[in-house]
Amino acid sequence: MGAPAILAEDVYREELARIGAEDGRVVCVEALPRGARHPFETAHPDRFFQLGSVESAMVSMVEGLVTAGFRVFVCGLGTDIGVARLPRLTLAYLRAGASVVVPDTHVDPAELLRTPRVRIAAPCGVREIRAVVRGAARSVRPHHIRIGTGVSADVASDWAGAGDGAGGIPSVVWEAVEGPGHGEDAGVCLISVGEDGTRLALAARERSTGPAHAHLVYLDDSHLAAAAGELARRHDRFVVLGGHPGPDGVRTRLGRLMLGCDVREVPLSGELTADADRVLSTVAGLRK
Structure with missing residues (x-):
């Protein structure tokens, strides 16, 4: 039997947990599937928050954390959230200043482009996911990060992946x-x-x-x-x-x-x- 497939969601979660050990400003808010445990929760339980059912309260909490100087990542949207509510909630978190990681996007691209200061990223492969998440953690800008369900092979290139600036990734x-x-x-x-x-x-x-x-x-x-x-x-x-x-x-x-x-x-x-x-x-x- 071959090795089990790597999930993009797992790459993101593990990388965020590593970043959390290096930077005490990083906070994780997630809606998790039943029975799953986030490595960030295990390593940094004081900076991990389960997404609640009262959306307006959660958005206000995230906005408060961002105002206090924390780098907030919201992930798991779409796990237990209806498709109709996902675009509105995604935009609300972005406007509050958080970075949002979604396995797919139902948000109108025009709405994302109109949202002030948002960087839009669609990384592919382990190296890019890690670099984009690190870039978002270092940035004061909210990021909309779209990841797939699996992880495709990294594009073979001479990109060094240093992780500086916008994830260290060139425009092309x-x-x-x-x-x-x-x-x-x-x-x-x-x-x-x-x-x-x-x-x-x-x-x-x-x-x-x-x-x-x-x-x-x-x-x-x-x-x-x-x-x-x-x-x-x-x-x-x-x-x-x-x-x-x-x-x-x-x-x-x-x-x-x-x-x-x-x-x-x-x-x-x-x-x-x-x-x-x-x-x-x-x-x-x-x-x-």
């Missing part, structure tokens, strides 16, 4: 490739966002190393603008994988920032092989 993480150039598709670049989008990009690149692969972790306006400048300097045709469809999704926002570039999108269906076929077909169309 370029997948490392062997040899000069990127083959006949040198002008085409896949842009992956989040765990599912990144898994699809890596699967497509296994079948064709022609297109380049740029991976985005931070998706707020300032980071996306910096990413757009770097992307447009190196390529002029793009296929976005992940990052929400619609007027405030990554593809649309990049299209507005990279005038003159052809920015397309392949929606994710959840069928990896079929999705990879559509990615490669889109890349082939961009070569013509």
